[in-house]
Structures are given as structure tokens and as C-alpha cells.
Amino acid sequence: MSNLLVINASPRGDASAGNMAANIFLEALPDSVALTRLDLFDAGLPEVTVEVTSAKMKYAMGLDLDEEEAKQWSVITSLVEQFVRADNYLFVIPMWNFSIPYKLKQYIDLITHPGLTFTRDENGPKGLASGAATVIYSRGGDYSPKDGKPDPYDFQSPYFGAWASLVGLGPVSEVNVQTTMAGPDVLAKVLEAQRPQLVEMASALASS
Numbered sequence: 001m002s003n004l005l006v007i008n009a010s011p012r013g014d015a016s017a018g019n020m021a022a023n024i025f026l027e028a029l030p031d032s033v034a035l036t037r038l039d040l041f042d043a044g045l046p047e048v049t050v051e052v053t054s055a056k057m058k059y060a061m062g063l064d065l066d067e068e069e070a071k072q073w074s075v076i077t078s079l080v081e082q083f084v085r086a087d088n089y090l091f092v093i094p095m096w097n098f099s100i101p102y103k104l105k106q107y108i109d110l111i112t113h114p115g116l117t118f119t120r121d122e123n124g125p126k127g128l129a130s131g132a133a134t135v136i137y138s139r140g141g142d143y144s145p146k147d148g149k150p151d152p153y154d155f156q157s158p159y160f161g162a163w164a165s166l167v168g169l170g171p172v173s174e175v176n177v178q179t180t181m182a183g184p185d186v187l188a189k190v191l192e193a194q195r196p197q198l199v200e201m202a203s204a205l206a207s208s
């Protein structure tokens with residue numbers, strides 16, 4: 001049995017285009033895959049407080065944490081443990097103001113620490129998580145590359161892809177659910193067009 005961690009960065013529940021695509025993926029999952037769901041807007045994520053930042057620096061330098069720092073750091077390490085113990089990942093990521101929703105950035109800031117989610121060796125940064133990641137990017141507009149060049153306003157997929165690589169996820173498969181605000185008929189067609197690759201990606205987890 002492998003474990004798939006589903007990290008959802010849309011607060012929109014069933015109205016979320018990204019989650020509609022995710023449901024196609026999840027319905028095609030083999031029985032051998034167990035799910036853990038993390039809905040970032042409902043998760044009650046802690047803040048990155050002064051104690052957390054202090055604990056992060058002290059942890060990196062091998063220094064002792066004080067009592068409050070240790071208490072808050074244990075919440076961080078629980079989140080990190082949940083993240084790194086997953087075998088594979090599904091992310092649902094809306095575009096918000098050309099980038100990722102702030103709750104996903106908060107989660108990234110909470111779990112990304114040297115020694116916990118990445119380290120460095122002579123070749124540079126090395127991720128301490130592993131596993132295939134399917135990333136569903138939902139967007140009101142169309143940010144496909146034009147004339148062979150990336151869309152200059154897409155700060156969502158380049159940022160998230162860089163972070164996924166830092167922490168060791170790979171391969172990363174992207175599914176773009178675009179023009180989601182063009183009405184339900186257009187959205188239905190977009191989802192149907194993505195269905196084959198979503199099903200194929202989910203089925204591929206049987207062998208992972």
C-alpha cells in the first residue's frame with residue numbers, strides 16, 4: 001500500500017475547478033493507494049512566529065531551543081513528517097494574482113527547512129522528500145507558452161516547480177486547467193480534455 005498526500009490550496013470546495021480535475025484523478029486511483037488529505041484553508045496552519053524563525057536558525061546551527069521554541073518547533077516537525085512520509089503527491093493549486101494562494105506559501109514556509117526537507121552536498125541542494133507529484137494548476141485565464149516562450153505573468157508554475165525540485169519531488173507532472181472563468185460549458189470541455197492524462201497519471205501510481 002502506498003500513501004498519496006493530497007494537498008489542496010483552493011478554499012472553494014466542490015466549486016473549485018482544480019478539485020474537479022483532482023476528482024477525476026482520485027476516482028481513477030488504484031485500490032493499492034491510500035489517501036491523506038490536507039485542505040490548507042481548513043488545516044488551522046500555525047503562523048511563522050518569531051519563535052519558529054528563531055528555532056529554524058538554531059536548528060540549522062545545532063543550537064539548543066528554549067521551551068517555547070521547542071514547543072512551536074514540534075508542530076513544524078509534525079507537518080514535515082506528514083509531508084516527507086508520503087510516497088506520492090497530488091497538489092491542487094489555483095492561480096491567485098499570477099502566483100500561488102497565500103495558504104500554500106504559508107505551508108511552504110512552515111515545512112521548508114535545511115536538515116528537514118532539504119540538505120546540501122557538493123552538488124548543491126538535495127531534497128529529503130521523494131515521490132512523484134501531480135500538480136493541477138487552475139487558472140481563470142490562459143497562461144500557455146506563446147511563441148515558444150513561457151507566459152511572463154505565470155509566477156505560479158515556475159515558483160512551485162522550483163520548490164518541488166528543492167524538496168526532492170519528482171517526476172513532477174503538470175495539468176493545466178485553464179480558462180476556468182469562461183463559463184461551465186468551457187470548463188466541462190477543459191476537464192474532459194484533461195481526463196485522459198489525469199486517468200493515466202493516477203493509474204501509473206499502481207506501480208509506484
Ligand SMILES: Cc1cc2nc3c(=O)[nH]c(=O)nc-3n(C[C@H](O)[C@H](O)[C@H](O)COP(=O)(O)O)c2cc1C
Nearest residue numbers: 010016017018094095096097098138139140141180
Ligand atoms: C484571489 C483570487 C485571485 C485570482 N487571480 C487570478 C489571476 O491572477 N489570474 C487568473 O487567470 N485567474 C485568477 N483568479 C481566478 C482563479 O485562478 C480561477 O477562478 C481558478 O479556477 C481558481 O481555482 P479553483 O477553481 O480550483 O479554486 C483569481 C481568483 C481569486 C479568488
